[in-house]
Amino acid sequence: MSNTVSKDIFSFFKKLEKNNNRDWFNEHKPEFKAIEKDVKAFYNTILENLNTHDEIDKLKIFRIYRDVRFSKNKLPYKTHFGGSFHRTKPKLRGGYYLHIQPNNESFIATGFWEPAPADLLRIRKEFEMDDSEIRAILADEAFNRIWGDSFIGDEVKTAPKGFSKEHKAIDLIKKKQYIFTKKYTDKEVLDTNFINDINQAFKAIRPYFDYMSDVLTTDLNGVSLID
Numbered sequence: 001m002s003n004t005v006s007k008d009i010f011s012f013f014k015k016l017e018k019n020n021n022r023d024w025f026n027e028h029k030p031e032f033k034a035i036e037k038d039v040k041a042f043y044n045t046i047l048e049n050l051n052t053h054d055e056i057d058k059l060k061i062f063r064i065y066r067d068v069r070f071s072k073n074k075l076p077y078k079t080h081f082g083g084s085f086h087r088t089k090p091k092l093r094g095g096y097y098l099h100i101q102p103n104n105e106s107f108i109a110t111g112f113w114e115p116a117p118a119d120l121l122r123i124r125k126e127f128e129m130d131d132s133e134i135r136a137i138l139a140d141e142a143f144n145r146i147w148g149d150s151f152i153g154d155e156v157k158t159a160p161k162g163f164s165k166e167h168k169a170i171d172l173i174k175k176k177q178y179i180f181t182k183k184y185t186d187k188e189v190l191d192t193n194f195i196n197d198i199n200q201a202f203k204a205i206r207p208y209f210d211y212m213s214d215v216l217t218t219d220l221n222g223v224s225l226i227d
Contacts, residue, residue, distance in 0.1 A: 001048065002041035003195050009035055010102040010186055013079045017102075020075040032064070036081075039100070042195070043083045046098065049199045050085055054206070056096075058086040080105070087209070090226045093119075093216045094209040096202055104185045108198055110205045111151070111179040112212070119216055124160060124173045126215045131169035137207050146182060146204045153177025178212070180205065 012035055016025070025032070040061060047059045061083040068074045080101035087094055097109040115123065127134065138149050154176045159165035163173050182201055188194060217226050 001045045002038055003045055004192055005042055005100065005189050005194060006035065006038050007190055009039065009081070009100060010190075013102050016077060017079050020077055020079070022076055025077055036064075039081050043098065045195060046198060047085060049195070050096065050202060053203055055088040055092055056085045057088040060084050060086070091213065091217060092209070093213045094205075096205075098198065100189060102186060104183075106184040106186070106189045107181050108184075108201060109179055109181045110147075110202065111153075111177070111208075113153075113177055113179060115176075115178070120176065122216060123178065123212070124163065125220060127169045127172045128163060128167060129220060131172055133211060134172065134208075137211060140207070143204055143207065146201050147180040147208075151175055151178050152181060153179040180208075 008031075012028075012031060015028075019025075043059060043061055047056055050056050061081070062078075064078050064081075066073075066076055066078055068076065080099060082097065082099050085096040094111060095113070099109070100106050112119070112123075137143060151172070155174045156176065157174075159167070159170055159174055163170070167173060184194070188197075218224055
């Protein structure tokens, strides 16, 4: 386990940005493997912290190798670490993500990146029927001091099929993703308090996750969809 991020992560990625090719990477692979080991320990400490106040069934740390088959960007390596924490389904919904990247590009994210079509429709129907509870969560001072007071993510231009563009909750209904993010500078990432800040931010998202989990495990009449 590890409670801090090594500054070697940023220095390595800055060098990789200038030498993003297989020859350079293979030559410096022992350095990368040592950094990767430290990073995995840090992510596992976050997992341990999360499981003191949530139920996480899976941690996925993404590989450094880019899939260039369908991308115009043919650089072979990512210049960041990313890892996601999956809550225990079906009763718990939502997920957590940590992104570590130099040049003040690090961030954490929570929410619903790519809701399944059935889940997306269910969320929209809930907001169409009653948007008061989600707006109360978004308006909470302690919540939006950390996460802001509105979702980020893609949305349709006017209204999804079957919904009125004049509906009072159309700002919520037209979203395709329901995400929150919190950015960090390089200095903040290297600070000894970084891991505690992450944990407190993830704790603060729980009212939103509890609400969405309830929505996605019941029908519009409030009847449970799971055993």
